[in-house]
Amino acid sequence: MKKKVGLMGRRAVYGYLFILPFILGFVFFMIKPLGQSLHMAMSEVVISNQGFQLNWNNFDNFKKALLVDAEFNRMLVEAIGQMVLRSLATIVFSFFVALLLNQKFKGRTLARSIFFLAVILSSGVLVGLESSNSLMAQLKDMIEESGNANSITEVLEQILVSDASGVNGISSKAFKAVFEIIDSIYDVAMASGIQIIIFLSGLQNISPSMYEAAQMEGCTAWESLWKITVPMVSPLMLVCWIYTIVDFFMKSDNKIMDKINTQMTEMLNYGFSSAMAWIYFIVCMALIGLSSLLISKVVYNYD
């Protein structure tokens, strides 16, 4: 028997041995809880001293989330819309910053290290801390009230957004979206640390001889940006896009995540909170799948 296995077979066994920790972890801490949480989402969870019981109640939790609960639908649509908008803004911003940081100038190392500092500062608990604090929220409201419309952007925003008909055929909704991004530029900058590193590594992999050849043929810098740089880093756009969406999805200052957490830890509504988590999860998966399909069609793959 042993002789029949051969070298390739032995390699395969070793391969499985090496990834065994992952397989075990995946089965016990991912598949099993995932299945259980799906089960939980479809049933009523009763907690007792002995443990917990799951009583099957069809899709009541899902129905409750989608049809009965007053704010869940609205929150879901808002969160998804915001997610798409923010992720787009993050991709564009990080690409732009990577372009800037890739050029040669004095103090480049300093600028780079400051942008990468965002990776540390935007992680975990630090982001939501100030906004999640009730006292701080009061303070913010007070400041916003006392300082109404005394900046140029705010006046401009009021003029453009309140105008229902819009300017030159551009609806006021578009303006509103733009202003939302401008207002949240700090969050966008903080969320784009890793994406900047990924884009920078992509930019540095493009060989300079390409630009030289293009310049010889009479390409302007603007043209070579669109004809060389963008296609060459476009595979990275997909990576960044997925990373950004997942990152946004997992942020704890997200309203939906907040609702799910309070339902779980404070109200002990395990079934309902799992159902909401599943709906959110499925919608996001669909979004990621669709968008990556679209992007991978457009992307230029050079190897």
Next chain:
Amino acid sequence: MTKNKKVNKSAPAVETRSFWERNEASNGILLNETIKKYAISIFRGILLFGMCFMIIQPILNKIALSFMAERDLYDTTIILVPKHFSMSNWKIAMGLLNYKTTLFNTLWVSILVSVIEVAMCSVVGYGFSRFQFPFKRFWFFCVILVIVIPPQTISTSLFLHFRYFKLFGATLNLRGSMLPYIMMCLGCMGLKNGLYIFMIRQFFMGFPFELEEAAYVDGCGPLKTFVRIMVPGAKPIITSCFLFSFVWQWTDSFYSNLFLGKIQLLSIQLTGIVDKFGIYLSKLNGGSVIAPIAYSNAILSTGMLLAILPLIILYIFCQRLFVESLASTGVKM
């Protein structure tokens, strides 16, 4: 640009002509180009300065707040530079956070967790990069799935799973002990572990195969090859994964809240610092005193500074490791 320099070096006689003469000789192109160059660099400087300032400003603001005495906080003329310099905020925040114990706890928990995570992830990443086995694509798809599935989806059932943990028929409450989290880390299911597996695999894919073959020829088994040849070769990516995992574990509140509730960690203590400050003030003054918003904001800022200070020191020293090795993997899908 480079051409100009070369010409200058080979024929220094050109240098003697003044700028305007050279400009005339080039039909005004030189002037145009020079103006363009300076305009671009000024524009870029302003833009970069603005963006860097935007990122740094909250930290500067926090530093300023943390050194202000209480009466400075209510003075509207004081914005950045404190008039009455005091260290009292730092002292109070340190007391409230129980800083020495918490810092020590956070340090060892983060180091322990990230060492386990990186060790397991590099083993798995190596397995994915070098061996051919059936269902390899399927398992790698599972790694991608782990990156994409947010832990919040399974948090409810993990919570219950470990609350009523069944071991040989007995029901244990493992909540509050570190054991569940260590088990998850051993199974590569900790914080963002899918990403580390992906990065390490990507690195090993670009690693020369000849070294390994030589080791095999000399009689090393796969495990020995991995420990003796591959791990020393993969030092940059392993350090960078370690650093990321350390930093993310340090600031993580999700897993810490779920599993490590009983150990005093900075990220958890920080969330409750304002409430604690309120209690502290009312104890100090007797009766029910509502903590002034500005004052508690200053304490919160100091607390946040205390929490990120070790990370920033680490970042200053290991900046290259953070950035370069991530870039060296050439993340692609």
